[in-house]
Amino acid sequence: MNESGDKLRQLLRANDIPVSHFQTGTTPVPLLFLHDELDKPIGSIVYKAIGSLAGHNGMRSIQRFVQSSALPRLRIGIDRPADRADVADYVLEPFTPEEREMVDCQVAPVTWAHIVAWAEGMVKGV
DSSP states (O other): OOOHHHHHHHHHHHTTOOGGGGOOTTSOOSSOEEEEETTSOTTOEEEESSSOOTTOHHHHHHHHHHTOSOOOEEEEEOOOOSSGGGHHHHHHSOOOHHHHHHIIIIIHHHHHHHHHHHHHHHHHTO
16 A cells, blocks of 8 residues: 555654645645656656546555645656566566666656756746
8 A cells, every 4th residue: 555645744744844735626736746657668757737647556645645636746657567467566676777777877867857947937936
């Protein structure tokens, strides 16, 4: 069972941030979430401001906590395992050395660029 919503609650409380600030209904939550995406090729990065969670259990848990469907997120592709029955184990496995190199050299810099652009938009009120 994924408990990402509970972890977010703990993080907010530990930093004295009112939970009500994040329970926004249809207004975008002022956080950017990053999550793995089985249905995207490994290394692909897609920004999504609102919409379907595509069955992602961690995002569903967060959605229940914030009571909003407006969850800005970066969906980072990890591909699907060859054996669909092993999805739970697959998402927790470390990357292969080749995958790790691609993540470090390509995915991480692009992800940071997205995060900076999103944060600048939040500051400007975009």
